[in-house]
Each structure stands twice: as structure tokens, then as C-alpha cells.
Amino acid sequence: MLIVQKFGGTSVGDLDRIQNVANRVSETKKNGNDVVVVVSAMSGETNKLIAYAEHFSKTPEKAEIDMLLSSGERVTASLLAIALTAMGHDAISMTGRRAGIVTDNSHTKARIEVINPAAMNSALKEGKIIVVAGFQGISLDGNVTTLGRGGSDLSAVAIAGAIGADLCEIYTDVSGIYTTDPRIEPKARKLNSISYDEMLELSSLGAKVLHSRSVELAKKLNVNLVTRTSFSNEEGTLITKEENIMEKPLVSGIALDKNQARVSLMGVKDRPGIASDIFTKLANKNVNIDMIIQNKAHDDEANIDFTVPVTDLNDAKEIVDMFIKSGEVKDASFNEKICKVSIVGVGMKSHTGVAAKAFSTMAAENININMISTSEIKVSMVIDEKYAELAVRSLHNAYELDK
Ligand code: ADP
Ligand code: ASP
Ligand code: MG
Numbered sequence: 001m002l003i004v005q006k007f008g009g010t011s012v013g014d015l016d017r018i019q020n021v022a023n024r025v026s027e028t029k030k031n032g033n034d035v036v037v038v039v040s041a042m043s044g045e046t047n048k049l050i051a052y053a054e055h056f057s058k059t060p061e062k063a064e065i066d067m068l069l070s071s072g073e074r075v076t077a078s079l080l081a082i083a084l085t086a087m088g089h090d091a092i093s094m095t096g097r098r099a100g101i102v103t104d105n106s107h108t109k110a111r112i113e114v115i116n117p118a119a120m121n122s123a124l125k126e127g128k129i130i131v132v133a134g135f136q137g138i139s140l141d142g143n144v145t146t147l148g149r150g151g152s153d154l155s156a157v158a159i160a161g162a163i164g165a166d167l168c169e170i171y172t173d174v175s176g177i178y179t180t181d182p183r184i185e186p187k188a189r190k191l192n193s194i195s196y197d198e199m200l201e202l203s204s205l206g207a208k209v210l211h212s213r214s215v216e217l218a219k220k221l222n223v224n225l226v227t228r229t230s231f232s233n234e235e236g237t238l239i240t241k242e243e244n245i246m247e248k249p250l251v252s253g254i255a256l257d258k259n260q261a262r263v264s265l266m267g268v269k270d271r272p273g274i275a276s277d278i279f280t281k282l283a284n285k286n287v288n289i290d291m292i293i294q295n296k297a298h299d300d301e302a303n304i305d306f307t308v309p310v311t312d313l314n315d316a317k318e319i320v321d322m323f324i325k326s327g328e329v330k331d332a333s334f335n336e337k338i339c340k341v342s343i344v345g346v347g348m349k350s351h352t353g354v355a356a357k358a359f360s361t362m363a364a365e366n367i368n369i370n371m372i373s374t375s376e377i378k379v380s381m382v383i384d385e386k387y388a389e390l391a392v393r394s395l396h397n398a399y400e401l402d403k
Helices: 015-030 045-056 062-086 118-125 152-163 196-204 212-221 274-284 310-325 346-350 354-364 385-398
Strands: 002-007 034-039 091-094 101-103 112-115 129-133 136-139 144-146 167-172 193-195 225-229 237-240 253-257 260-269 292-298 301-309 329-335 338-344 371-375 378-384
Touching: 002 015, 002 152, 015 034, 015 062, 034 062, 034 118, 034 152, 045 062, 062 091, 062 129, 062 136, 062 144, 091 118, 101 152, 112 152, 118 129, 118 152, 152 167, 152 212, 193 196, 196 212, 196 237, 196 253, 196 338, 212 225, 253 385, 260 274, 260 292, 260 310, 260 338, 274 301, 274 310, 301 310, 310 329, 338 385, 354 378, 354 385, 378 385
Parallel strands: 002 034, 002 167, 034 129, 091 129, 101 136, 167 225, 193 237
Antiparallel strands: 101 112, 136 144, 225 237, 253 338, 260 301, 260 329, 292 301, 338 378, 371 378
16 A cells, blocks of 8 residues: 555654654555655644744744744654664655645745655655655745645645555544544544544634644545554544445534634724625735624624634734724724634534534523534534633533543
């Protein structure tokens, strides 16, 4: 088989752990497989580098951030290649550029445009183990880019697609996908399998165990994904097509996103095209909008509230200020002390009362719901951040996910 194995930050967190990864890769190779390994930076390293940059500037150039952060993954890629070579394997490391990962120009959250796998394919043909530095690519005009926090998952899936791998294994510090973050609810249960669509919702809604775009791409390219731990041989969770899944619970999981902020625009000129103007400007700045609520305030004025990732808040503020200056928006407020709790499950498509149960669970805990949004397979609620963990645990209990 041709296997892509991705190891996250904790799995390569120190030299012993890198050796542990080398042992696992070595075993996979010895079992007759071809292996491409994708690695993250050592855990904490990316945050440390960001803090270094912020020592000099609160708004460092995004292109410089990419130069800086991409170094973390290069360290682990080369160390792992050295460890594998020392064990007698023929191993080489590759940067994103060498691996042929071409992205657009959006520094710090670049999108992969295409992968030219020629270098990887010829190294594979020579029987080499390839270790690719995750999270990075090269833009069409030759600049180093990064794919957004947690982006090594995306590198792994994209590479698996480009080289036609049979399997893409994501090794992390938990043994699979759980009904909710096991750090918040110790009673969370590991799932044997989950559909791409449910996983996509969970990760877009805050379950950082997988980068949401990696799941989206896995679905598109039909890559079989397995999430498992690098610390034992325990079986993981298969992420696959809905029709391959036997058990179809009403609710599969609960996600929590604390990195959301709420933007409230007051006294917005109520005229055709105003929403289009505001949200187009936000989109052009790559601000990710999630929930939107519009209310009528007075005759010719509306209030618009929406949520954005905290990391996009500064960009959003800039745009909002433009509209305040032009007089089309009277005032705005920003609240970072919110969070979004979501329940996800394909079973919702065919059952009623799922959302109602979520609301009554919040009511029973005296938690006020500020915003609600739903889709076919999810219900999301924005609440005060201080209730985040309580909300997750009560919902987990209400839908009997520990059973
Ligand atoms: P890595 O560094 O290996 O990429 P991450 O920290 O990005 O690992 O993701 C793993 C973490 O995701 C786990 O430690 C866990 O706390 C968190 N997590 C959140 N939701 C879930 C879930 N539903 N199932 C499993 N882990 C989850
Ligand atoms: N090192 C990067 C991060 O911490 C990418 C990754 O680990 O996937 O976000
Ligand atoms: Mg991750």
C-alpha cells in the first residue's frame, strides 16, 4: 500500500517522540508499504514563534509570519529524516516547495491550488521514505505560504490525493474522533467511524482534532482518513462516505468553538445592497463570517450581528470603521467573550425535536442563547463563554452520547 502518515505537534513534541514516530514509520515501511510522512512543528513551537514576532510588532507582515512559522515544520521534517536514515532507511525530507505544493497568495491562510508530485513520485520510485514539512506551500510568485493553524492535516490529505495514496493516517494525541472533546467531557466516547459531512461540521464548528479544509478535501478526493494516536496501537476512527457507515446515531457529536467573536452593527442604513456592500468588503479581506442576524431597528435602520473567528476580528474592525466613517453604520460593538456550541448528526435529517432538546437543555441550566443557526445536520448556539464547558457536558448528557 501507499500510505500517508501525518504526525501532529504532540507526536513530535520532543526527541524521544520523534524517535517513536521514526519507529512507527520504519515498521510501516518494513511491512512492505510505501510511506510519505507529513509532520507538524514540535508542539508549542508555532505559538512560540508567533510570540517572538509579536515582541516586535502587534501587526507583523503576514508574509514574514509565513517565513517564520514554516521553519517549525522544517525542523521536525529534517530531524525525522535523520532519525530514519540512522535506522538504516533511505529517507529524505522535503519542504512544501520541494513537495510541489502550490498555493494562492493569502499569507497565513493560503489555499492549495495544485500539487506537482513529480519530486515525490520519483523519490517513491527509488524506494525512499519521504518526510514532508506540513502546513506550508509556495505561492505562484515564489513566496513561502502557510495554510492556517492546524494546516498540516490539509497538507497530508492533499498529498494523499495527489500521489493517489490508499490511506491517510492522522496521528495525534487522542485515539480518534470522540463524541466531544475528551478534555472537556471525560465520558466522551470514541467513534468507530463518522461520515465526511458530520466530521466537516464538527471541525468547522471547533473540533480542532482535524482541520476542516482537510476533511472537505478528503471528501472531494475520496481519501480514506483514519485518525488515531501515535502513543499506542489502539484502533482509530475511520472518516468515510455516509453510505459506508453502519451505525447512524441521531446526534454524533458536540463541538465547541471558543475562538469566536460577535460583531454588532447598530443603526445600519436600511437600503437595498447594504448587506452586500458590508459582507463583500469583509469577504475581500478574507474575513470568515458565520452566523448573521438582522433586525429592524427603526423605519430606515437595521441592526446586524454576525460572528467571526477572533483571529479575523482586527480585519473585521477595519471594515466596520469604514462604514461608520461613511455614516452608513451608526455604531458597533465587539464581544470576544462568547462561544459557539453545536450538535451535529446526520440523524437530524429525518427526526424532529433535536433542536428543541438543545434549547431546553440550555434552559434547564439557565444559560441564555444569544444566536442560533441550523443546517440539515447541525444546530449551533452562541452563548456566554463562561458557560462553554457546562453547555457541552449537559448536551452530551441530554443526547446520551456516553451510552
Ligand atoms: P495535533 O497537534 O496532533 O494536530 P490537535 O491538538 O490539533 O492535535 O488536535 C487534537 C485535540 O483535538 C485533542 O487533544 C482534543 O483535545 C481535541 N478535540 C476536540 N474535539 C475532539 C473530538 N471530538 N474528538 C477528539 N479530539 C477532539
Ligand atoms: N504547526 C502548525 C500549527 O501549530 C500547523 C499544524 O500543527 O498543523 O498550527
Ligand atoms: Mg491539529
